[in-house]
Amino acid sequence: MGMTLGLETTCDETSAAVVADGVRVCSTVVRSQIDLHAKYGGVVPEIAARAHLEILNAVIARAMEQAGVAAEELDGVGVANCPGLIGCLLVGVAAAKALAFAWEKPLVGVNHVHAHLYAIRLQNSAGLKVQPPTDLWPALGLVISGGHTSMYWMDGFAQLCRIGSTIDDAVGEAFDKVAQILQLGYPGGPLVEQLARSGDPAAIQFPTSLLGRESLDFSFSGLKTAVLYHVNGSKGIQRDASALSRQALADVAASFQKTAAEVLAAKCRRALEHRSAKALLVGGGVSANEAIRGKLLALGQEMGLKVFLPAPEFCTDNAAMIAGLAAHELQSGHQHGLDLPVFATV
Ligand code: KG4
Numbered sequence: 636m637g638m639t640l641g642l643e644t645t646c647d648e649t650s651a652a653v654v655a656d657g658v659r660v661c662s663t664v665v666r667s668q669i670d671l672h673a674k675y676g677g678v679v680p681e682i683a684a685r686a687h688l689e690i691l692n693a694v695i696a697r698a699m700e701q702a703g704v705a706a707e708e709l710d711g712v713g714v715a716n717c718p719g720l721i722g723c724l725l726v727g728v729a730a731a732k733a734l735a736f737a738w739e740k741p742l743v744g745v746n747h748v749h750a751h752l753y754a755i756r757l758q759n760s761a762g763l764k765v766q767p768p769t770d771l772w773p774a775l776g777l778v779i780s781g782g783h784t785s786m787y788w789m790d791g792f793a794q795l796c797r798i799g800s801t802i803d804d805a806v807g808e809a810f811d812k813v814a815q816i817l818q819l820g821y822p823g824g825p826l827v828e829q830l831a832r833s834g835d836p837a838a839i840q841f842p843t844s845l846l847g848r849e850s851l852d853f854s855f856s857g858l859k860t861a862v863l864y865h866v867n868g869s870k871g872i873q874r875d876a877s878a879l880s881r882q883a884l885a886d887v888a889a890s891f892q893k894t895a896a897e898v899l900a901a902k903c904r905r906a907l908e909h910r911s912a913k914a915l916l917v918g919g920g921v922s923a924n925e926a927i928r929g930k931l932l933a934l935g936q937e938m939g940l941k942v943f944l945p946a947p948e949f950c951t952d953n954a955a956m957i958a959g960l961a962a963h964e965l966q967s968g969h970q971h972g973l974d975l976p977v978f979a980t981v
């Protein structure tokens with residue numbers, strides 16, 4: 636293999652990274668647009684696409700400079716071409732095509748959600764992370780992020796079959812909404828986790844929605860609404876979080892987090908009862924959460940399979956996971972032409 640440049644512009648993070656041999660992260664530059672969207676309470680697609688356009692070239696230049704790599708030394712250019720906001724995807728894919736054409740390097744488009752699962756292979760600059768063994772397959776993959784909550788049967792990092800996904804909110808979205816209800820700020824996941832540290836996870840029994848007995852899909856909107864009613868009163872409008880003590884809010888955060896972790900573990904257990912796997916691979920922003928990591932590691936012990944989680948810095952959106960999966964694809968002989976399309980959904 637060699638050096639791969641990766642670009643990530645699927646939503647509100649502009650990121651470029653250089654990865655060596657598909658695993659060693661030489662540089663990763665991530666520019667968040669949180670400030671631009673905060674006043675609208677969510678990502679505004681047109682603003683996001685324009686912001687990518689304005690800073691992507693500088694982000695790429697910084698990533699190349701930090702890695703100390705010249706264009707001639709690259710073995711390929713990878714880009715997330717699905718799923719995401721269409722205008723945002725177009726900016727990253729157009730840039731990747733231009734660079735691949737100008738530098739005469741192979742181009743490869745990868746799926747952003749699949750790349751979250753590849754993140755378990757990434758080593759930080761210290762290179763201290765132990766590489767997972769090669770006999771991972773078949774594995775169960777669980778992606779838990781702000782936009783996705785999905786399970787896959789995996790026979791390789793690029794051979795995935797989706798077996799379940801959320802029918803309403805993604806788990807990260809539920810964390811963000813609970814943070815809003817608790818008046819903590821955005822993005823909510825890390826703030827809920829922080830508050831939960833001083834709370835009692837057994838204080839409140841929130842409902843666990845597992846859907847049908849066989850279902851491998853997820854639902855988090857009921858849990859979110861239960862938190863809303865608990866904090867704001869049963870019509871959702873009688874009071875707000877300022878009426879509760881700090882301890883009461885911490886108890887809500889801890890009880891919500893525990894319930895979310897239990898749902899994720901219960902669905903993985905259900906999938907593993909259907910079919911055995913050698914490993915459980917987890918990725919996405921929510922996999923940075925210590926309580927959820929702990930719950931999934933405990934499940935692995937209970938069911939006798941290895942659990943692989945990304946280093947915390949590679950859980951949330953970053954281009955290193957895109958470069959890594961692109962390198963893996965290039966090594967497997969796959970590449971795309973300059974007609975590489977973008978897909979909002981897959
Ligand atoms: O993977 P990601 O960066 O973006 C998507 O592809 O969606 O995930 C972002 C999500 C947000 O909802 C954020 O609140 C959540 O991941 N998140 C966390 C934590 N860190 C980020 N949720 C719970 N605990 C955390 N420590």
Ligand code: ZN
Binds near residue numbers: 751780919920
């Ligand atoms: Zn993501």
